[in-house]
Amino acid sequence: MANFIDRLSEQxxxxxxxxxxxxRQDASASEExxxxxxxxxxxxxxxxxxxxxxxAFAVDGSRAVRHLANGAYLFVAQxxxxxxxAGERQEETDVDVRILPGATPTxxxxxxxxxxxxxxxxxxxxxxxGAMAPDSVLFLDGAxxxxxxxxxxxxxxxxxxxxxxxxxxxxxxxxxxxxKSYLHLFRSCAERSLWLVSIAKTSREATHSKVWWKDAFRKxxxxxxxxxxxxxxxxxxxxxxxxxxxxSTPVLLGQRSFTKGSEAVLLEKVxxxxxxxxxxxxxxxxxxxLRVDVPANCIGRSETIxxxxxxxxxxxxxxxxxxxxxxxxxxxxxxxxxxxVYNALLYSVDREVRLRQEMMDEVYLSLIQNTLGADVEIRxxxxxxxxxxx
Numbered sequence: 001m002a003n004f005i006d007r008l009s010e011q012x013x014x015x016x017x018x019x020x021x022x023x024r025q026d027a028s029a030s031e032e033x034x035x036x037x038x039x040x041x042x043x044x045x046x047x048x049x050x051x052x053x054x055x056a057f058a059v060d061g062s063r064a065v066r067h068l069a070n071g072a073y074l075f076v077a078q079x080x081x082x083x084x085x086a087g088e089r090q091e092e093t094d095v096d097v098r099i100l101p102g103a104t105p106t107x108x109x110x111x112x113x114x115x116x117x118x119x120x121x122x123x124x125x126x127x128x129x130g131a132m133a134p135d136s137v138l139f140l141d142g143a144x145x146x147x148x149x150x151x152x153x154x155x156x157x158x159x160x161x162x163x164x165x166x167x168x169x170x171x172x173x174x175x176x177x178x179x180k181s182y183l184h185l186f187r188s189c190a191e192r193s194l195w196l197v198s199i200a201k202t203s204r205e206a207t208h209s210k211v212w213w214k215d216a217f218r219k220x221x222x223x224x225x226x227x228x229x230x231x232x233x234x235x236x237x238x239x240x241x242x243x244x245x246x247x248s249t250p251v252l253l254g255q256r257s258f259t260k261g262s263e264a265v266l267l268e269k270v271x272x273x274x275x276x277x278x279x280x281x282x283x284x285x286x287x288x289x290l291r292v293d294v295p296a297n298c299i300g301r302s303e304t305i306x307x308x309x310x311x312x313x314x315x316x317x318x319x320x321x322x323x324x325x326x327x328x329x330x331x332x333x334x335x336x337x338x339x340x341v342y343n344a345l346l347y348s349v350d351r352e353v354r355l356r357q358e359m360m361d362e363v364y365l366s367l368i369q370n371t372l373g374a375d376v377e378i379r380x381x382x383x384x385x386x387x388x389x390x
Contacts, residue, residue: 035240041212041249042241046326048333057083058139058345059125061117062355069379071102075113079120080353081128094120103163115174122181129188137195139346144198144293145276149257151179152266186273190297200291208233211251211313237280237289250279250316254308271306283336299324
């Protein structure tokens, strides 16, 4: 029998120092100034106030991609919104299915699956928000500000193949639908005094640390304008906040991520949407920090994305700002269920909407085959049959 354990052990031993680099709690010489800055922007959680239970809803989605024997791709996506209205559980579902030809460019495949799911989530939220009682909360999964800049149209090129042209047209149609749903959602939440709270379990961007650094440079707390090393926000908070409960200095984000290439077209469409307040929170010691994004109007601010130019992001570090953030922190604490349940409603919807392998392969594939009829065959390719069928 092949023995991989010994070889893996050797490799880990040889690369020990390099593997530990992004996991260490201490800072290297080049990281020390950034580590000190992160600590100054990590705050003790305020004492929780008694929270009146708001009607709450959560939306999430799931997707699966299967490779077919003829080279084509089969996509299935589903989304679920659950909540409570008038003391009764409410839920709505949506599902989509597509088959794209095998000539579809590989970079488009994962992007298409993600957007297909994202469209269903945004559509459900848009359709249900009008029936939510004022002062309700709608929880979204993922970083709201991080998702918006991805909704720009993909440009066509004269050298595009027929498959590339088709894929781009399909993607552009979907991103346009998602964007319209979000803009409707923003308007409805503002008009009906609803809280829109997105929660991401991690962040691979270095947005917050860069904004903190720019502010420190303006205040002459650091010598260089450019951050010495780009490290993701989740990593700096994991390494240099002592793993203690707390929250980061909130940042008001506007045009920062809407400045490159065709994203300028997107900026014109979203410039009147509310700016986004973003911060990280660790609700108990040793838990993972969550990234939280909310529209600025949820904390009583009126700035739009277009109002805040790139490089002019606002740090919400005044006592009055902290008072505005406190109700959001109280809400998150009230719905916190421990290390495994970062948010009770999002955890519940995730468990119900997740498209598990056995459901996809043993139920959905048969349903699709039966509906399409015997004159065509939904046959997985050899690698899919090997790994997805027992």
